[in-house]
Amino acid sequence: MPRYFNWQYILILDLAYTIEYNYTFIIAITGGYLTEYISSRSTSDYGSIVKKDVQYVMQTYTRQPMALESGSGSVVFDTTGKEYIDCVAGIAVNNVGHCHPLVVKAIQQQAERLIHVSNLYYTEVQANLAEQLVSLSGMSRAFFCNSGTEAVEAAMKLARITTKKTDFVAADHSFHGRTMGALSVTHKEMYRSPFEPLVRDVTFVSYNDAEAIASAITKDTAAVILEPIQGEGGINVPSDDYLKAVREICDDTSTLLIFDEVQTGFGRTGKWFCKEHFGVEPDIMTMAKALGGGFPMGAIVASDDITFGKSEHGSTFGGDPLACAASLGAIEAIREEKLVERSREMGEYFLKRLETLTRDDVVEVRGRGLMIGVELNTKCADIVDYAREHGVLLNCTSDSVIRIAPPLVITKEQIDMVVDVIEQA
Numbered sequence: 001m002p003r004y005f006n007w008q009y010i011l012i013l014d015l016a017y018t019i020e021y022n023y024t025f026i027i028a029i030t031g032g033y034l035t036e037y038i039s040s041r042s043t044s045d046y047g048s049i050v051k052k053d054v055q056y057v058m059q060t061y062t063r064q065p066m067a068l069e070s071g072s073g074s075v076v077f078d079t080t081g082k083e084y085i086d087c088v089a090g091i092a093v094n095n096v097g098h099c100h101p102l103v104v105k106a107i108q109q110q111a112e113r114l115i116h117v118s119n120l121y122y123t124e125v126q127a128n129l130a131e132q133l134v135s136l137s138g139m140s141r142a143f144f145c146n147s148g149t150e151a152v153e154a155a156m157k158l159a160r161i162t163t164k165k166t167d168f169v170a171a172d173h174s175f176h177g178r179t180m181g182a183l184s185v186t187h188k189e190m191y192r193s194p195f196e197p198l199v200r201d202v203t204f205v206s207y208n209d210a211e212a213i214a215s216a217i218t219k220d221t222a223a224v225i226l227e228p229i230q231g232e233g234g235i236n237v238p239s240d241d242y243l244k245a246v247r248e249i250c251d252d253t254s255t256l257l258i259f260d261e262v263q264t265g266f267g268r269t270g271k272w273f274c275k276e277h278f279g280v281e282p283d284i285m286t287m288a289k290a291l292g293g294g295f296p297m298g299a300i301v302a303s304d305d306i307t308f309g310k311s312e313h314g315s316t317f318g319g320d321p322l323a324c325a326a327s328l329g330a331i332e333a334i335r336e337e338k339l340v341e342r343s344r345e346m347g348e349y350f351l352k353r354l355e356t357l358t359r360d361d362v363v364e365v366r367g368r369g370l371m372i373g374v375e376l377n378t379k380c381a382d383i384v385d386y387a388r389e390h391g392v393l394l395n396c397t398s399d400s401v402i403r404i405a406p407p408l409v410i411t412k413e414q415i416d417m418v419v420d421v422i423e424q425a
């Protein structure tokens with residue numbers, strides 16, 4: 001049972017809320033800004049936030065016991081003012097850091113001109129972003145949506161309509177999203193089974209095994225979908241020749257190849273896109289997460305003549321002016337601050353430092369750029385708790401892999417602090 005549903009916990013929250021309420025009330029008589037400051041900074045704020053959340057928000061997430069209030073670069077602050085080095089970064093979203101001035105400025109300026117217009121009309125900002133994405137990815141055209149899962153839906157629909165075939169091959173331990181199509185190519189049984197039947201025509205094969213893909217492809221296979229490095233599945237880096245071999249198999253069988261770069265894109269792995277590490281071009285590529293600099297956004301890009309025709313797909317909000325402006329701001333920040341190179345350098349430093357860990361539960365340290373996994377021979381939830389208490393935010397994926405995906409602006413000093421905390425945890 002989730003801890004927030006524990007009755008003792010609710011009682012404690014009630015008490016905290018009552019204390020805060022009375023405290024705020026007494027201070028309120030003194031009036032002025034002090035009231036607002038104290039009540040917004042008080043530790044019991046957290047209790048009232050949780051109370052409200054538990055009452056009004058569907059409890060789908062296992063949240064950490066803290067409420068975040070602000071952030072800058074690679075640090076965030078909770079409602080008590082406590083500072084954390086953020087090695088989660090919204091799970092590979094805040095690549096340019098929290099509240100990057102170029103993203104903030106782009107959003108502010110765009111918000112004063114036009115926040116949303118329908119895709120019934122052209123906008124310069126959307127055309128500009130499409131041009132940027134095409135140039136960065138080496139693909140031909142973009143379609144805009146609002147999240148990673150929507151990008152995967154778009155990629156699957158595009159593969160079906162292009163090939164007039166129905167089936168997909170996906171990998172064990174894959175994660176592609178929670179909507180029905182994306183969930184169909186997501187491996188984890190726990191996510192899938194309550195919602196079946198999904199798209200039925202999906203075959204899962206071992207990751208990093210090109211022969212398995214060759215065996216799974218049939219005359220009905222529209223596409224193979226792969227993360228070039230698996231994120232949610234435990235930061236699994238394939239061997240150097242895997243994706244090349246998959247590309248050849250797809251070419252030989254007229255099967256499309258989709259790379260899901262939702263987590264690996266925009267400098268995360270030390271290249272603009274992870275495919276560059278392997279020298280392999282997909283037919284369709286998904287992106288989201290860091291695309292909007294923190295603003296919700298998704299997109300696919302596709303090569304040559306692979307494209308949706310009129311009315312074959314659509315999205316009310318996809319590529320709206322505010323999202324596109326935020327994304328252009330984020331891309332500018334990555335370029336100006338050379339964050340792709342920085343990701344590579346800091347990633348190498350981070351990996352080297354992690355390799356010096358003397359903990360006897362470490363099985364392997366792996367990753368590319370600042371997408372790093374520390375696999376343990378035990379569950380990592382306790383380490384996440386310890387780290388949080390000591391000012392570092394970490395995430396645990398696949399139960400026993402500490403996922404480290406900080407903003408690409410993280411410094412060596414911060415990396416040293418993170419490694420020290422993991423060592424001591």
Ligand SMILES: Cc1ncc(COP(=O)(O)O)c(C=O)c1O
Binds near residue numbers: 147152231232288
């Ligand atoms: C590789 C990959 N694809 C798709 C998704 C789904 O993205 P979203 O949560 O934005 O729908 C994720 C999310 O973690 C992901 O890592």
